Amino acid sequence: xxxxxxxxxxxxxxxxxxxxxxxxxxxxxxxxxxxxxxxxxxxxxxxxxxxxxxxxxxxxxxxxxxxxxxxxxxxxxxxxxxxxxxxxxxxxxxxxxxxxxxxxxxxxxxxxxxxxxxxxxxxxxxxxxxxxxxxxxxxxxxxxxxxxxxxxxxxxxxxxxxxxxxxxxxxxxxxxxxxxxxxxxxxxxxxxxxxxxxxxxxxxxxxxxxxxxxxxxxxxxxxxxxxxxxxxxxxxxxxxxxxxxxxxxxxxxxxxxxxxxxxxxxxxxxxxxxxxxxxxxxxxxxxxxxxxxxxxxxxxxxxxxxxxxxxxxxxxxxxxxxxxxxxxxxxxxxxxxxxxxxxxxxxxxxxxxxxxxxxxxxxxxxxxxxxxxxxxxxxxxxxxxxxxxxxxxxxxxxxxxxxxxxxxxxxxxxxxxxxxxxxxxxxxxxxxxxxxxxxxxxxxxxxxxxxxxxxxxxx
Amino acid sequence: xxxxxxxxxxxxxxxxxxxxxxxxxxxxxxxxxxxxxxxxxxxxxxxxxxxxxxxxxxxxxxxxxxxxxxxxxxxxxxxxxxxxxxxxxxxxxxxxxxxxxxxxxxxxxxxxxxxxxxxxxxxxxxxxxxxxxxxxxxxxxxxxxxxxxxxxxxxxxxxxxxxxxxxxxxxxxxxxxxxxxxxxxxxxxxxxxxxxxxxxxxxxxxxxxxxxxxxxxxxxxxxxxxxxxxxxxxxxxxxxxxxxxxxxxxxxxxxxxxxxxxxxxxxxxxxxxxxxxxxxxxxxxxxxxxxxxxxxxxxxxxxxxxxxxxxxxxxxxxxxxxxxxxxxxxxxxx
Numbered sequence: 001x002x003x004x005x006x007x008x009x010x011x012x013x014x015x016x017x018x019x020x021x022x023x024x025x026x027x028x029x030x031x032x033x034x035x036x037x038x039x040x041x042x043x044x045x046x047x048x049x050x051x052x053x054x055x056x057x058x059x060x061x062x063x064x065x066x067x068x069x070x071x072x073x074x075x076x077x078x079x080x081x082x083x084x085x086x087x088x089x090x091x092x093x094x095x096x097x098x099x100x101x102x103x104x105x106x107x108x109x110x111x112x113x114x115x116x117x118x119x120x121x122x123x124x125x126x127x128x129x130x131x132x133x134x135x136x137x138x139x140x141x142x143x144x145x146x147x148x149x150x151x152x153x154x155x156x157x158x159x160x161x162x163x164x165x166x167x168x169x170x171x172x173x174x175x176x177x178x179x180x181x182x183x184x185x186x187x188x189x190x191x192x193x194x195x196x197x198x199x200x201x202x203x204x205x206x207x208x209x210x211x212x213x214x215x216x217x218x219x220x221x222x223x224x225x226x227x228x229x230x231x232x233x234x235x236x237x238x239x240x241x242x243x244x245x246x247x248x249x250x251x252x253x254x255x256x257x258x259x260x261x262x263x264x265x266x267x268x269x270x271x272x273x274x275x276x277x278x279x280x281x282x283x284x285x286x287x288x289x290x291x292x293x294x295x296x297x298x299x300x301x302x303x304x305x306x307x308x309x310x311x312x313x314x315x316x317x318x319x320x321x322x323x324x325x326x327x328x329x330x331x332x333x334x335x336x337x338x339x340x341x342x343x344x345x346x347x348x349x350x351x352x353x354x355x356x357x358x359x360x361x362x363x364x365x366x367x368x369x370x371x372x373x374x375x376x377x378x379x380x381x382x383x384x385x386x387x388x389x390x391x392x393x394x395x396x397x398x399x400x401x402x403x404x405x406x407x408x409x410x411x412x413x414x415x416x417x418x419x420x421x422x423x424x425x426x427x428x429x430x431x432x433x434x435x436x437x438x439x440x441x442x443x444x445x446x447x448x449x450x451x452x453x454x455x456x457x458x459x
Numbered sequence: 460x461x462x463x464x465x466x467x468x469x470x471x472x473x474x475x476x477x478x479x480x481x482x483x484x485x486x487x488x489x490x491x492x493x494x495x496x497x498x499x500x501x502x503x504x505x506x507x508x509x510x511x512x513x514x515x516x517x518x519x520x521x522x523x524x525x526x527x528x529x530x531x532x533x534x535x536x537x538x539x540x541x542x543x544x545x546x547x548x549x550x551x552x553x554x555x556x557x558x559x560x561x562x563x564x565x566x567x568x569x570x571x572x573x574x575x576x577x578x579x580x581x582x583x584x585x586x587x588x589x590x591x592x593x594x595x596x597x598x599x600x601x602x603x604x605x606x607x608x609x610x611x612x613x614x615x616x617x618x619x620x621x622x623x624x625x626x627x628x629x630x631x632x633x634x635x636x637x638x639x640x641x642x643x644x645x646x647x648x649x650x651x652x653x654x655x656x657x658x659x660x661x662x663x664x665x666x667x668x669x670x671x672x673x674x675x676x677x678x679x680x681x682x683x684x685x686x687x688x689x690x691x692x693x694x695x696x697x698x699x700x701x702x703x704x705x706x707x708x709x710x711x712x713x714x715x716x717x718x719x720x721x722x723x724x725x726x727x728x729x730x731x732x733x734x735x736x737x738x739x740x741x742x743x744x745x746x747x748x749x750x751x752x753x754x755x756x757x758x759x760x761x762x763x764x765x766x767x768x769x770x771x772x773x774x775x776x777x778x779x780x781x782x783x784x785x786x787x788x789x790x791x792x793x
Contacts, residue, residue: 090533
């Protein structure tokens with residue numbers, strides 16, 4: 001069998017970036033939670049907030065470390081795997097990535113040490129400042145990288161000369177048509193992901209009757225946030241969808257499994273799209289609903305896949321089902337968050353073991369929805385790397401397929417070990433829970449003398 | 460007034476970023492290389508604690524190197540990385556393992572030894588791979604048009620393997636002299652021994668590279684040995700030799716800061732020497748910095764960002780080091 005270097009280069013990049021996104025998805029939201037806890041601790045002086053911050057900072061440190069090391073990989077993989085892309089887009093996207101390093105990565109890294117290890121070395125105000133810098137840094141990082149990604153989806157502010165992009169207006173490059181939607185959608189996703197992790201851990205403690213104060217706070221913050229953000233996210237997703245329909249109609253056609261351009265298009269609940277026959281098998285749908293959602297009109301027109309030649313269409317099956325997974329989980333998160341918040345308000349959540357169990361199982365939901373959403377966005381962009389202009393097949397490096405396959409296997413092996421280690425040590429931290437106060441009179445920030453808290457790794 | 464030569468300025472900025480990376484991540488990778496030589500677990504804890512709050516910032520300079528090359532010299536980024544595909548991938552995976560070891564080692568109990576080994580192997584392999592890439596960079600790559608046109612194993616030469624080992628010795632020297640500053644007692648005594656041994660090795664490698672490079676490349680020989688250049692360039696090897704002697708003496712006198720600063724100086728001078736050999740190539744002997752530079756408006760935007768942010772970055776990085784100054788205690792930073 002002939003190995004296809006284009007497919008392998010894509011698979012390798014898809015694998016490493018999928019692994020990477022799990023960690024920013026957690027840490028962007030979690031850093032905001034840590035910031036909130038530290039502010040509350042400083043304002044109220046309540047040690048419970050401090051202990052909770054110290055606990056979640058350990059999880060944060062674990063996730064952030066994973067994110068950093070898997071992120072460094074990506075900054076070189078653009079060139080190793082997609083040198084054609086790098087050469088063509090360097091003028092436009094290069095400055096965005098350079099600004100990400102200069103304004104975000106250094107800020108995060110520069111204050112992470114103080115945030116994790118500096119509790120006793122700097123004052124409380126300065127520590128709060130370091131935490132804020134890290135939290136803001138994660139947002140700035142998302143800003144630049146999502147601007148670059150969005151430009152690949154909806155390029156603007158450029159001129160194309162002999163196959164090379166030149167920026168004519170950097171403002172238009174950064175604030176390209178899909179960027180504001182993608183940014184809001186992604187940040188909300190990260191906050192929801194972190195909220196459901198906090199909820200799951202707290203629900204698990206509650207079920208076991210352990211770490212009651214930490215569990216109560218975690219449920220209150222997590223469910224409160226999720227109950228507000230989940231509906232906002234659905235609304236933001238809807239707006240994003242309208243934006244995609246305007247700029248990438250074929251992506252929407254793949255999301256909806258729509259082959260013919262149709263007025264009053266149905267919303268398909270189930271279907272097996274088949275590119276060979278250019279039709280769906282086992283179709284189950286709600287008539288006219290897709291048109292209503294996408295055009296806000298029962299008889300609105302939705303572009304079908306067959307409006308473009310086959311070589312310009314994205315892979316339908318993957319986009320269609322990833323979209324359903326994302327939306328399905330999104331609505332499930334909304335139901336769970338509202339149910340949880342309702343019982344929380346009635347002060348009876350601790351007795352609803354069925355719901356607590358569901359909430360534990362929903363812990364990874366944000367990660368799955370985030371990945372599914374990215375698959376919709378990125379597989380839906382195919383066969384283009386810069387939408388409508390540069391084909392992915394023309395962007396890969398002149399590297400033999402064997403090299404790519406070997407290193408792909410290397411990454412799979414390495415990241416499997418890593419994910420296992422993350423889950424194993426994360427579970428260990430969760431089982432151990434927050435450190436209980438040893439002596440009531442320990443001044444805030446003085447730390448404790450217990451051997452478990454004596455090494456920086458235990459932060 | 461002549462217009463500013465933007466590619467040249469960008470090349471100097473990028474060279475500065477790489478120098479920062481080599482100096483800073485150099486010593487924390489060096490600690491990883493020396494890790495198995497520590498006397499016991501407590502010493503390994505202290506070695507790791509001495510860099511735990513700063514390693515992430517140190518490694519960020521590598522991301523600036525990669526991202527900066529993409530941004531300022533996309534042509535060089537696109538031509539070089541496929542040429543060193545396998546060593547770069549090995550370096551990245553190795554950095555992953557040594558990076559997570561910082562987090563996981565302290566959380567492990569039974570499996571602590573696993574992460575000890577990951578830290579050592581990851582640091583050593585990453586350093587070796589960087590040295591190999593350096594060797595490839597000195598030797599030049601096979602370019603046709605503006606793309607890499609060689610094979611998957613072009614990077615594998617006696618010279619690049621030698622520079623790989625040389626960099627391991629170099630980072631070990633930085634790691635050992637860093638530890639002299641941060642440790643005391645038996646660990647510091649050990650660090651003095653490690654520093655002497657690695658300095659000896661580094662001296663040998665610097666000499667070999669200095670002779671091998673001009674012998675292997677006529678262009679480099681002409682640059683160093685032509686009479687008109689000699690007065691300008693002769694001070695570089697001279698100063699390197701003198702600084703080497705200074706570090707030997709500082710180690711013999713058991714000075715705490717001199718060896719590290721002197722070793723940084725040795726890296727700086729070797730780096731300048733390489734710069735002299737390779738200027739003005741972005742892809743040695745094939746494409747210059749002007750051939751591969753990004754468009755002027757892109758370079759301008761990048762350089763404005765650099766001018767605004769890098770002073771701030773240097774300031775808060777220095778502050779971070781200041782917060783964690785002094786000897787690293789046995790119990791870490793709590």
